[in-house]
Amino acid sequence: MRALKRGFRSFRRHPAANLVVVLLLFVCLTFCLSMLAVKLAADSQTEAVKGRIGNYGEIRSSSGYMMSTFERERGKSEAERAREVRGMSEEEELEERAKTLVPEELADAFSRHRYILTYDKILTAGVTVPGIKNVELSSMLDLSKEIKEGAAASGITEHTFVFEGNTNGASASEFLNGSKRLIAGSFYTYADHLEANPVVLVERNLADENGIEVGDTVTARVSGESGKKAEVKLEVVGIYETVEAERQSQKGSFATFNPAGNKFFAPLSVVQTLNKTPGYVELGSYYFDSVDHTEELREAFAEARGDSDRYEFVTDEADYRLISDPLEKVGKTSLIGFGGALGASALIILLAMAIIVGGRTRELGVLKAIGATDRQVVTQYAVEVLCICLVAIALATLATALVSQGIGDWLLSGSENGRVVEEGEEASGYAAMMARLTERNLYKEGGLFSLPGGEKEEAQLNVVYQGRMLAYGILILLGISLLGMAIPVAWINRLEPARVLSME
Numbered sequence: 001m002r003a004l005k006r007g008f009r010s011f012r013r014h015p016a017a018n019l020v021v022v023l024l025l026f027v028c029l030t031f032c033l034s035m036l037a038v039k040l041a042a043d044s045q046t047e048a049v050k051g052r053i054g055n056y057g058e059i060r061s062s063s064g065y066m067m068s069t070f071e072r073e074r075g076k077s078e079a080e081r082a083r084e085v086r087g088m089s090e091e092e093e094l095e096e097r098a099k100t101l102v103p104e105e106l107a108d109a110f111s112r113h114r115y116i117l118t119y120d121k122i123l124t125a126g127v128t129v130p131g132i133k134n135v136e137l138s139s140m141l142d143l144s145k146e147i148k149e150g151a152a153a154s155g156i157t158e159h160t161f162v163f164e165g166n167t168n169g170a171s172a173s174e175f176l177n178g179s180k181r182l183i184a185g186s187f188y189t190y191a192d193h194l195e196a197n198p199v200v201l202v203e204r205n206l207a208d209e210n211g212i213e214v215g216d217t218v219t220a221r222v223s224g225e226s227g228k229k230a231e232v233k234l235e236v237v238g239i240y241e242t243v244e245a246e247r248q249s250q251k252g253s254f255a256t257f258n259p260a261g262n263k264f265f266a267p268l269s270v271v272q273t274l275n276k277t278p279g280y281v282e283l284g285s286y287y288f289d290s291v292d293h294t295e296e297l298r299e300a301f302a303e304a305r306g307d308s309d310r311y312e313f314v315t316d317e318a319d320y321r322l323i324s325d326p327l328e329k330v331g332k333t334s335l336i337g338f339g340g341a342l343g344a345s346a347l348i349i350l351l352a353m354a355i356i357v358g359g360r361t362r363e364l365g366v367l368k369a370i371g372a373t374d375r376q377v378v379t380q381y382a383v384e385v386l387c388i389c390l391v392a393i394a395l396a397t398l399a400t401a402l403v404s405q406g407i408g409d410w411l412l413s414g415s416e417n418g419r420v421v422e423e424g425e426e427a428s429g430y431a432a433m434m435a436r437l438t439e440r441n442l443y444k445e446g447g448l449f450s451l452p453g454g455e456k457e458e459a460q461l462n463v464v465y466q467g468r469m470l471a472y473g474i475l476i477l478l479g480i481s482l483l484g485m486a487i488p489v490a491w492i493n494r495l496e497p498a499r500v501l502s503m504e
Helices: 002-013 015-050 063-074 078-086 090-097 104-110 135-141 145-153 190-195 204-209 268-275 291-305 317-358 361-369 374-415 429-438 468-493 497-503
Strands: 056-061 116-128 160-166 180-185 199-203 217-221 231-242 263-267 283-288 311-315
Touching: 015 317, 015 374, 015 468, 056 063, 056 104, 056 291, 104 116, 104 283, 104 291, 116 217, 116 268, 160 268, 190 268, 199 204, 199 217, 204 231, 231 263, 231 268, 263 268, 283 291, 291 311, 291 317, 317 374, 317 468, 374 468
Parallel strands: 160 263, 199 231
Antiparallel strands: 056 283, 056 311, 116 160, 116 283, 180 231, 199 263, 217 231
């Protein structure tokens, strides 16, 4: 007990020397704890990002294959197309219609992989609805002869609308992400898909313009068919509104293509019937457990696909990397800073105690001469070291709460890579439309025909002084204190009182 009191009195008796040490430790420990807080925040937020981004993928026709197919078809004349069709069997006709689609079997087989959590199948098709005019598409077709000819070759008219089919209306990406909202009626269900019930969801503006209400029917035409057997009456079971307008290009004639009011949602099996592509989908849409398993899923898909380059498996890993890379760089930088600051703190306490103990050699000799044991003397200096470190780390803890966010923002701003976008000449006409079609966003981002340019989530670092920081602070306090005691212990153990007193 006496040794403890002597240690505390010794701390108070040398305020100037101790203040210098406390200030030096305070600066280093503030930086040390701030780096630790930034590191913990970066790791925590990287894991949070991993929970919502990077775990989505799609199986679809590859962009290269689609472009080559469009260009090849564009080079054919109407006579050549007609001649090819006349010589085809029913199986060959189906294969021709589905040349840019994915076999449903492949999509279903991949869904059984152990890392896949949920999946959907999507088919988007241009379907003719004779009783309704697509005003915006009609305007686009009047822009140039090239566009009109290209559209005609693809079977697109002023009565063509986009039909998007999936297995459950409520799980369509635009309803999940909030850009569209059901305002009347109900969604179609998985049972509607299984039973191929002819039901459909219509956009509010289109419904108002054409006097369509829930319970009414609209007539759609099966692609490539004629007469009564080509007509399919679809019951309107729900009306939705667009909460956030679909992303549109800032330039080019393609900007008016597929506006919000020109999309119908229907069960996948119904859209397959209207498109005459049973057994095929535009894409398989998958959520898996974590971005960490992306490579394994790619390998599994490559094995299932075989040697063909017709299909590809794409994920939103790039979006994850865009956000996580700056956070990971901040985490590594802060870890280096933490280690450096901790090392500086250790060096300061060692040097300080060497100076303090070296200047009190006579005091040590007197204490040992009057009967103080090594343990008692070490305890006295241990208390003094602990008081110095405790004051320094208490001040550093308060300062950390104030400066750590600023340090984190500074590190993050230095870690984000600037992106330079080079803009070439804007393509125009039918070629531009085909190029846009092959630059599809992921389905989760708002549909196959939504255009690039929407806002992306950015890396953000929210440095919060977490509860475990207190535990780390205590560990650092104990570590620095024990390290500081090494000098007194070594000095006291080899000190001979008689020799010290004889030198005075």
